[in-house]
Amino acid sequence: MLECQVLPNNFTYPFVLKACAGIGDLNLGKSVHGSLLKFGFDGNNHVLNTLVHMYCSCKGGIQIGRKLFDEMTKNDSVPWSAMIGGYVRLGRSNDAVDLFRQMQIQGVCPDEITMVAVLCACTDLGALELGRWVESLIEKRKLNKSVELNNALIDMFAKCGDVDKALKLFRTMNERSIVSWTSVIVGLAMHGRGLQAVSLFQEMIRDGVEPDGVVFIGLLSACSHSGFVEKGKEYFDLMRKEFAILPKIEHYGCMVDMLCRAGHVREAVEFVQKMPIEPNSIVWRTLVNACRTHSELKLGENLAKQLIQNEPTLEANYVLLSNIYAKMSHWEEKTKTREVMDKKGMRKIPGSTMIELNNKIYRFVAGDMSHNQFKEIFEMVDEMGREMKRAGYVPSTSEVMLDIDEEDKEDNLNRHSEKLAIAFALMNTPPGTPIRIVKNLRVCNDCHSATKFISKIYNREIIARDRSRFHHFKDGLCSCKDFW
DNA sequence: TTAGGGTTAG
Numbered sequence: 001m002l003e004c005q006v007l008p009n010n011f012t013y014p015f016v017l018k019a020c021a022g023i024g025d026l027n028l029g030k031s032v033h034g035s036l037l038k039f040g041f042d043g044n045n046h047v048l049n050t051l052v053h054m055y056c057s058c059k060g061g062i063q064i065g066r067k068l069f070d071e072m073t074k075n076d077s078v079p080w081s082a083m084i085g086g087y088v089r090l091g092r093s094n095d096a097v098d099l100f101r102q103m104q105i106q107g108v109c110p111d112e113i114t115m116v117a118v119l120c121a122c123t124d125l126g127a128l129e130l131g132r133w134v135e136s137l138i139e140k141r142k143l144n145k146s147v148e149l150n151n152a153l154i155d156m157f158a159k160c161g162d163v164d165k166a167l168k169l170f171r172t173m174n175e176r177s178i179v180s181w182t183s184v185i186v187g188l189a190m191h192g193r194g195l196q197a198v199s200l201f202q203e204m205i206r207d208g209v210e211p212d213g214v215v216f217i218g219l220l221s222a223c224s225h226s227g228f229v230e231k232g233k234e235y236f237d238l239m240r241k242e243f244a245i246l247p248k249i250e251h252y253g254c255m256v257d258m259l260c261r262a263g264h265v266r267e268a269v270e271f272v273q274k275m276p277i278e279p280n281s282i283v284w285r286t287l288v289n290a291c292r293t294h295s296e297l298k299l300g301e302n303l304a305k306q307l308i309q310n311e312p313t314l315e316a317n318y319v320l321l322s323n324i325y326a327k328m329s330h331w332e333e334k335t336k337t338r339e340v341m342d343k344k345g346m347r348k349i350p351g352s353t354m355i356e357l358n359n360k361i362y363r364f365v366a367g368d369m370s371h372n373q374f375k376e377i378f379e380m381v382d383e384m385g386r387e388m389k390r391a392g393y394v395p396s397t398s399e400v401m402l403d404i405d406e407e408d409k410e411d412n413l414n415r416h417s418e419k420l421a422i423a424f425a426l427m428n429t430p431p432g433t434p435i436r437i438v439k440n441l442r443v444c445n446d447c448h449s450a451t452k453f454i455s456k457i458y459n460r461e462i463i464a465r466d467r468s469r470f471h472h473f474k475d476g477l478c479s480c481k482d483f484w
Numbered sequence: 485t486t487a488g489g490g491t492t493a494g
Contacts, residue, residue: 011486018487049487056488081488116489151490182491214492221493253493286494442494468494 017050021057029054029061049078056086077103077111085117093121094361097130109141112149119152126438126465128160129356151179158187161436161463161470178212186218191470192480194226213245220254224261225469227483232258253283260290261483269299281311288320292327300324315346353417354438355425362424367415373424380423381414388453396446418447418464426458434461442466442484452476 013036020029033051041047048068055065069083080103087096100118103110110118115138122131135153143149150173157166170176170184181204188197201219205211216239223232236255239245252275259268268287272279284307291300304321311317318341325334341347352365362371371377395410413419418437425435443451443466455462456476464471472479 014486044486046485046487051487053488076487078488083488085488111488113489120490146489148490153490155491177490179491184491186491212491217492224493250493255493257493282494289494 013047014050017047017054021050021054024058026055026058026061029058045072045079048072049082052079053082053086056082057089062086062090074106074108077108077114080108080110081114081117084114084121088117088120088124091124093124096121097125097127110137110143112138112143112146115143116149116152119149119156123152123156123159125361126160126354126436127356127361128157128162128436129359131156131160133359147173147175147177147180151177151183154180154187155183158183158190159465161465163187163191163193163470176209178209178215181209182215182218185215185222189218189222189225189469190465191472192225192483194222194228197222197226198228198231211243211245213248213251216245216247217250217254220251220258224254224258225480225484227262229258229262229264249277249280249283252277252279253286256283256286260286260294263294265290265294265296265299281307281314281317285316285320288324292320292324295327297324297328301328313344315341315348318346319348349440351417351439351441351444353421353440355421356436357425357428362421364417364420364424366412366417366420368417368420371424373427376427377420377423378415380427381419384419384423384426384450384454384457385410385414387457388450391453391457393450393453396449413446413450416444416447418443419450422451422454422462426454426460432459434463436463437465439464439466442468443471448478448482448484452478 013032016032017029020032033054036047052065052069052072055061055068065083065086069079072079074080080099084096084099084103087093087099096117100110100114100121103114115134118134119131122128122134138145138149150169154166154169157163157169166184166187170180173180181200185197185200188194188200197219201211201215204215216235219235220232223229223235232255236247236251239247239251256268256272259265259271265287268290272283272287284303288300288303288307291297291303301321301324304317304324307317308321318337322334322337322341325331325337350365352363354361354363356362364371368374395413397410397413418439421437422435425437429435443464448471451462451464451471451473453476454460455473462473464473469480469484471484
């Protein structure tokens with residue numbers, strides 16, 4: 001277009017900019033922006049909106065997008081939706097929510113598209129209170145409940161811990177797309193409700209909905225999280241034979257995960273060796289992690305070394321190897337691995353736990369002393385430790401990946417971010433109310449066992465979302481039945 | 485007659 005003789009006009013630009021956004025090409029987008037200025041631009045808001053969207057959809061462009069956004073007049077929801085959606089895509093969900101609050105303050109009415117973006121931010125943060133507030137706004141404003149908006153609500157409720165509400169919503173929808181089915185199946189999978197996920201999939205087929213590759217990922221992950229190894233294998237075959245969907249690396253990855261979780265590590269290795277497509281590093285990491293949890297340590301060490309050779313710049317690989325050495329009590333080699341990481345300037349992502357209280361989100365890291373109440377929190381954690389021990393809890397000090405004595409290891413465990421967050425919640429919420437926490441990593445063995453005790457001692461339901469699934473703790477038991 | 489949106493293993 002830039003080289004043609006016909007002058008582009010304000011009707012042409014949105015199409016072209018949208019295309020740039022679609023392929024995420026910042027340079028191309030910038031050159032279109034340049035031509036727009038060159039040919040004269042009358043400040044048409046449709047074009048400005050698309051410019052904001054384009055910059056917010058391209059890697060490295062969000063700052064320019066924000067600058068344009070700040071400078072333009074914003075009387076309707078469109079630029080706000082574009083900007084909020086941009087933050088969500090970048091994983092800056094807190095910024096997305098802040099901007100939404102700003103929009104409220106400025107009195108601009110959100111529409112259903114804004115709400116979809118805000119709900120995505122809630123989903124990412126695991127912020128159920130906030131999500132419920134957004135739902136109430138949707139009702140209050142009587143916004144059009146499009147399929148997309150309902151899907152975003154289903155996904156939010158499922159991933160923020162209220163999967164029953166997600167199911168209820170799904171049942172009330174008059175019109176459903178494959179995404180609606182997938183959202184609810186994935187949600188059930190995350191909560192370990194594999195039987196329900198499988199039966200919903202069967203219902204979907206009976207209803208004549210054509211499955212796609214994505215819904216099979218949800219289905220296989222449901223089988224994986226519930227330990228349905230044979231069923232998972234059947235569905236994996238069915239994909240190709242019945243529905244002519246060629247399994248992709250993600251599907252193979254689900255199968256490896258499923259075998260690993262069930263403890264069939266050797267079978268998983270054979271499966272990977274026989275795969276018709278090249279396994280990716282995610283598949284290898286799944287295997288190495290399983291070698292650690294199921295004590296196939298020598299095999300895990302070899303695979304992890306191989307991974308480091310293939311991807312020497314990825315810190316996750318070094319963390320895996322280091323954790324395997326810790327479990328082997330090979331402290332010297334563990335230290336060496338850490339030193340290599342230090343030299344390369346790599347740092348492990350710190351584990352953190354988030355909790356929502358009175359419309360505020362609090363984030364804790366291990367040994368966190370940045371909170372106003374940190375002294376009280378530490379005292380509470382110590383008290384919890386004493387109560388738990390009285391009830392029969394034994395700290396699993398083998399979880400502590402440090403070469404220090406047992407007593408220090410216990411202290412270290414007690415300062416884990418989830419214990420701090422739970423202590424904070426016990427102190428600041430009325431007795432008997434459920435506690436919801438969101439972790440950025442997978443919950444460790446010790447915190448898993450401790451949280452079971454806490455749920456019984458303090459008579460609280462504790463709902464924890466970790467990186468891979470939900471754990472509902474109640475009366476000293478967890479919904480995952482220790483299968484995770 | 486042009487602008488912003490939903491699902492994906494570890």
